Every structure is written in structure tokens, then in C-alpha cells.
Amino acid sequence: MSHPGRLSVGAWAAALMKSMATLDAMSPPSDPSGVRLHIVTGKGGTGKTTVAAALALALASGGKRVLLCEVEDRQGIASIFDVAPLPYAERRIAVGPDGGEVFALAIDTEAALLEYLDMFYRLGKAGKALDRFGVIDFATTVAPGLGDVLLTGKVFEATRRSEAGRPTYDAVILDAPPTGRIGRFLNVNTEVAGIAKVGLIRNQADSIMGLLKSGRTRIHLVTSLEEMPVQETLDSIIELEGIGLPIGVILVNLATESELAFDDLHAAVRDELDETRIEATLKEAGVEADPPVVAGLLELARQHGERVMLEREQQTRLEAVGVPVVALPRVQDGIDVGALYELANQLCASEEF
Amino acid sequence: MPRQSRTGRLTRKDKPQPGRHTPQRVWPLAGRLADVPVLSVDELIADKDVHIIVCCGSGGVGKTTISAALALRAAERGRKVVVLTIDPARRLAQSLGLTELDNTPRTVVGVDTGRNGSLDAMMLDMKRTFDEVVESHATAAKAEQILSNPFYQALSSSFAGTQEYMAMEKLGQLHAEALAGGRWDLIVVDTPPSRSALDFLDAPERLSSFLDGRLIKLLLAPAKGPARLLSAGMSAVTTTLSKVLGGQTLRDVQTFVAAFDTLFGGFRARAEKTYRVLRAPKTAFLVVSTPESDALREAAFFVERLAAERMPLAGLVLNRVTERSIPGLTSRAAAAAAERLDDKERLTAALLRLHCNRLSRREQERGLRRRFTAAHPRVPTTTINAFAGDVSDLESLRRVGESLAA
Numbered sequence: 203m204s205h206p207g208r209l210s211v212g213a214w215a216a217a218l219m220k221s222m223a224t225l226d227a228m229s230p231p232s233d234p235s236g237v238r239l240h241i242v243t244g245k246g247g248t249g250k251t252t253v254a255a256a257l258a259l260a261l262a263s264g265g266k267r268v269l270l271c272e273v274e275d276r277q278g279i280a281s282i283f284d285v286a287p288l289p290y291a292e293r294r295i296a297v298g299p300d301g302g303e304v305f306a307l308a309i310d311t312e313a314a315l316l317e318y319l320d321m322f323y324r325l326g327k328a329g330k331a332l333d334r335f336g337v338i339d340f341a342t343t344v345a346p347g348l349g350d351v352l353l354t355g356k357v358f359e360a361t362r363r364s365e366a367g368r369p370t371y372d373a374v375i376l377d378a379p380p381t382g383r384i385g386r387f388l389n390v391n392t393e394v395a396g397i398a399k400v401g402l403i404r405n406q407a408d409s410i411m412g413l414l415k416s417g418r419t420r421i422h423l424v425t426s427l428e429e430m431p432v433q434e435t436l437d438s439i440i441e442l443e444g445i446g447l448p449i450g451v452i453l454v455n456l457a458t459e460s461e462l463a464f465d466d467l468h469a470a471v472r473d474e475l476d477e478t479r480i481e482a483t484l485k486e487a488g489v490e491a492d493p494p495v496v497a498g499l500l501e502l503a504r505q506h507g508e509r510v511m512l513e514r515e516q517q518t519r520l521e522a523v524g525v526p527v528v529a530l531p532r533v534q535d536g537i538d539v540g541a542l543y544e545l546a547n548q549l550c551a552s553e554e555f
Numbered sequence: 556m557p558r559q560s561r562t563g564r565l566t567r568k569d570k571p572q573p574g575r576h577t578p579q580r581v582w583p584l585a586g587r588l589a590d591v592p593v594l595s596v597d598e599l600i601a602d603k604d605v606h607i608i609v610c611c612g613s614g615g616v617g618k619t620t621i622s623a624a625l626a627l628r629a630a631e632r633g634r635k636v637v638v639l640t641i642d643p644a645r646r647l648a649q650s651l652g653l654t655e656l657d658n659t660p661r662t663v664v665g666v667d668t669g670r671n672g673s674l675d676a677m678m679l680d681m682k683r684t685f686d687e688v689v690e691s692h693a694t695a696a697k698a699e700q701i702l703s704n705p706f707y708q709a710l711s712s713s714f715a716g717t718q719e720y721m722a723m724e725k726l727g728q729l730h731a732e733a734l735a736g737g738r739w740d741l742i743v744v745d746t747p748p749s750r751s752a753l754d755f756l757d758a759p760e761r762l763s764s765f766l767d768g769r770l771i772k773l774l775l776a777p778a779k780g781p782a783r784l785l786s787a788g789m790s791a792v793t794t795t796l797s798k799v800l801g802g803q804t805l806r807d808v809q810t811f812v813a814a815f816d817t818l819f820g821g822f823r824a825r826a827e828k829t830y831r832v833l834r835a836p837k838t839a840f841l842v843v844s845t846p847e848s849d850a851l852r853e854a855a856f857f858v859e860r861l862a863a864e865r866m867p868l869a870g871l872v873l874n875r876v877t878e879r880s881i882p883g884l885t886s887r888a889a890a891a892a893a894e895r896l897d898d899k900e901r902l903t904a905a906l907l908r909l910h911c912n913r914l915s916r917r918e919q920e921r922g923l924r925r926r927f928t929a930a931h932p933r934v935p936t937t938t939i940n941a942f943a944g945d946v947s948d949l950e951s952l953r954r955v956g957e958s959l960a961a
Binding site: 248251278281331332335336337380396397398399400401404462466486487494500 | 616769773791792795799802804882888899900901902906907910912
């Protein structure tokens, strides 16, 4: 079965096992700094891409080299770093604090498939034949699920790649699909393994699941402190743990910082703030304190109080899970590259990474 | 020219931008929010010629809530409505009376039926829908064979993408049922939370390219004739597939495709029919977004994609807009006063600062909206102000509905 210049199934599997073993030796799973693959998910609208980008910057600090990947064909990374759309190539897009480097890659299913066939199966020529038969098109667009196999496969490859005896990247950060799809996305290789009992794809699927379930991987969940995103976060943790995937931290994004002292906050919600006093001090400060202004400020205070209380309730729910919770401040005036560095500093300071 | 490059970021850099070449364009564009046409949701739901309303938008913008609020309002204004939701948040599902995921429309209790309207709701069960298609379109023996095939089981329950096909299938079923029985005269659809919320529009084309392609002939070959009839190219491909997938998997896939062969055609025909229905004037698309840069960028993409497909866009629903709080008190005056009070009167200073934050957030949102408007000046828009709490019962859905129509 073995052809010259081609790896037999056995030899290929052996090579893969060897590289997995190298990975193991390099990074004992018990050591948190041994985490090589950070998967970032979260409900849509919670700032998943922003947090993934900030995490990439944080992990690049101290001269490390990291790769930030996206898989949803949205060019979210390019948009957030304000660079041209990313091609299917690893490109340096930012420098980390202390001279680190952040590379970025937008993973495209079709390009990943062709690269795979060539790299792993040495099917350069046969790959083209597959293309003529519409197999490539089928695999990347028609057949549900196969795309996810390719996307996770490429992330796997980048994570375990090494040059001159050391890993190409100190860490790989994946801006993953949202919580609604994450279980299905990450577990796709188990599904494949369930269908394919033997063959190259089976070996590949097993290796990918091996990495995902190992101590070298962590899945981080981004959430805002609202009922639905928090519920989805809690549901996802149960789902992911059920699959046997390692949870990293919960990243609370867009939290409202309380402007009011604790007592004032409670008084504001109960409409018990001292109206006359507020009116008097406003006048003292030179604000025309006619009734609509005072009423407007009291209403703002009430809404703010309700919001902060709701968020605290949600924070308590998250803290009850037993997963480390890291808070990121709400960035005023929108996210730009500068704000990413600020968030990255917060992540570094949390000592979870 | 910072302004132009910022505007350009609203749209996907790698996609065509049809909105930029409309002939009646008046230049220069002011992007004035006051000039944006108003979307009248009440007119839309009162229009008996509108049979389907599809809500699309990126994840987390409140699509499911908007769909439910719209459906409730239409029902209470006399329409016979069914709302098809895909994976709603638990509490919203409960508020609609959807405690079970059983793939059948259920009547929502507590709806005001004084104007002879009604509201049914259902959640899409992807696997159940797929199984039902197989059961109703194949012989009992064949159905059994398909349902027990390992490849089918993975395909129907676990794989991303199947949801889009099934959403199309279910929409087609509901539409046919509505036409035949008169149980409903309006279907409200909440689109799947897929990679792109418009992925389901591609379902018919994808199936067609597969069915007309050579791959299916290849996969069907062993069932239809001896291997020696295969061309050399074909057998090379089979060998490759067998090596990659494993012989057993390839046989499972082939068995599945062979058993499913007769069903594929029906699938395609129904998907194409649903696609045509979506293009007809009886359908209205609503793009839902929040006033944030990512969501508005996706919204712009949807608007352009719908125009390219010649799908009837009714307008944009802008959700969670920061409202004006105190008229007359400028940000500058409030900030200066807050500074003066900082040491003496912390509470009043904090209140003034809340006001400043609110104003700056509102300004930021308006800036983003102006950019969207500059690129898409004729998209009718309605806005919904941000609520402090969660929307989780009929009463709060009603409030959202009122806000939608205001």
C-alpha cells in the first residue's frame, strides 16, 4: 500500500504520536503556563473577538510569539486591529508588550482542506482530482460538519507545529464560534471518530480530540453580566465539561462600574435619594436645577442602580460555578487598538494567564 | 481623509458593496439621522399581503426577542400568527409557553384575542424535522435504513449547517400548511445563529451544486453498477476517499447517499420553492442590530446581501438604543459641575457623571448610525430604547412591541 515519497497510514500515525509526545514533554499539563491552546467563546455581542485579541496581546508579552486565529469568515481580527483583510496565511499584525509578536490567521475551510490533503496525505495531485469531482466543494460547503473538522484541524496543526526543536508559537488563541455552537464545533472530531472506525481521518480526529481534552488546552468563556449571556455561559460549561473539555476562566466583559456608594445605590433603586439636597448642591455647583433636571438625574440613578444590582446578581451566579472569574472594565468611547493593550494589561494582572 | 476610511469599515472589505452605486444618490451625503425613513412596524403587520417576516442579524442583538414581540403584537392586532424560533433563551421560551421541544406549533396562552388574532409558537428541532422528512418521503423500509445509518445520525443531530437546511424545510412546511388550512396568515421566522445568519439562503444552491456534480455519481456508483465501469479518474478518487475516510465510512456514506438518492431531489425542489417564496413580495425581511460597530457592520452586510439576492427588505430594527435623559444639560456643563462637587458632594457629582457617560455613549451610537446611514440612506429604520431589565414574559414582550411600533 505504501508508495515511495508517501507516508503509509502507520508511519503517519507514528509521526503524529511522536510530535504529540514532544508536546507532552515540553509542557507538563499540570503547569498553567503549559497551556498552549486558548479557545475563546461566548454569546454573540459579548465582545468575544475583542477579548480574544486582548488575550493574544497579553500572552505575547515578554517576547513570546503567539498566533490568533479566527474561523468564522467575518474578518473580525482585521477589523479590530484596523488592518487589511487577512489572507489564509500567518501574518504579523501587532507587537506585544516587551517585544512579543502577535500573528493572525483567518482560517478558510477550502484552503485548509487543500493544504491538508497535500501536507498529511501527500495528495497534491489526487487533491486536484477530488476538486474536479466536486469533493472539495462538497466538503467545505455542502456537507455540514466537515468544515468544522478542517477548522479545528488547522488550529491543531498550528498548535503542535515546531521549528528547530521548539514550538513555532508559544500559544495559539482561537476566536471560536459562539456558545450556541461551541460544543458541536469542538466535539465534531468525536462525531467523526464515531463514524469513521479506521482510516486517516479517524487518526486525525483522535489526535485533535487528544489535544483539545489535554492540559495544554483551555476554553475561556466571555460573557456580559446579563441574564441570557450568563445562562448560556453556565449551560456551555456543563456541556463542555460533559464532553471532557477543559474550562479555563470566565471573562466578564462590559461590566458596569458603580458610580455610586453602596448605600446610595440602594437608595437610588428605592427612589429614596435626598432630592432637596441634590437640588441644593446642583445650584451650588452652578447647574440650573429646575425640576426636570433633578427628576432626570434621579431616574438615571435608579436605572444605574438597577443595572448594577442585576449585574451583581449575575456575578454571584458565575462565581458559584467554581471557575475563576476575571473582570474586564467597560472601555469608554469604543474599542481601538490602544484599548486592546489596556485590556491586555488587565488580563496580565489577573495572573490567570 | 479619516471620515471616508471610517465609513468604508462599515462594510465588508472583501465583498461588493451594492449600496454604494445606487443611481439616485445625492452627493455629498450628510448621513443625517433625521432624514432616515421611518419603518412603520404596525403598517407592516397590518398588511394582509405580507405572509412571512424573517428577522435576521448577528448573534446577541435580540433577534429572538424582536421576533417574539413582533409576532405577539401582530396577533393582538388581528393576525393569525405562527412564530418559528431557533434556540430561544430558556425564560423567553417559557414566556411563550414552550416548555417542550417537540417541533409542533403550540398556542401561546395569555394573548389578547379580542381582534380575532392568534399566536402559535414553535422551536425548531433539527433532528426531528430531518427524521420527519425521511419518514414522510421514503418507504418504511428505506426510512428505516436511512435512520439507522451512522452517517445519517451524525449528520442529523450533531453537524453545524444542518440547521440551515432544516430551517428552510420547516419554513416551507409551515407556509404550505398556512396556505392550505388557513390556520395562519403570518409566519414570523427567527433565523439560525449560524456563521452568517443568511447561510440558509445558500441551502438550495449548495444542494443543487452537489446533486448536479460528479461526486454524487461517484458515491452512487457502487450501488448502481460494478466498479469496472468507473473511469480511471473516478477510481483514483474512490481510492483516495477510502484512504482518508476509511473503507467503512465511505461505505456508510455511500449507503446513505444511495438510500437518500430519491429524497435529495425532493429536498432541492422544496428548498428552491421556499427560496422563491422568500423572494416574493409577500415576504418582508427585517434586519436587527444594536448601535455597536460589529453589529452594524453585519447589518450592512445583510442589507447588501438581501439587495443582491433581490430579497424584499422591509427595514432595520435598531435595538437597545441609548435614549436622551435630561434635555438642556450639556455634557460640558455637567462635567464641570461634577468636578466642582467632587470633594464636597460625592453623590451629586456621581449623578452628573452618569449623565455625562450616558451622553457620550449616545453620541458614540449616533456616530455609528450616521456611518451606516451614509452607506445605506434609504433603509427604513425603527429604534427600540434600552430596557434596564430582561425581557422574559408576555407583558415585557408587549412593551418591546409598543416600542417597535412607536
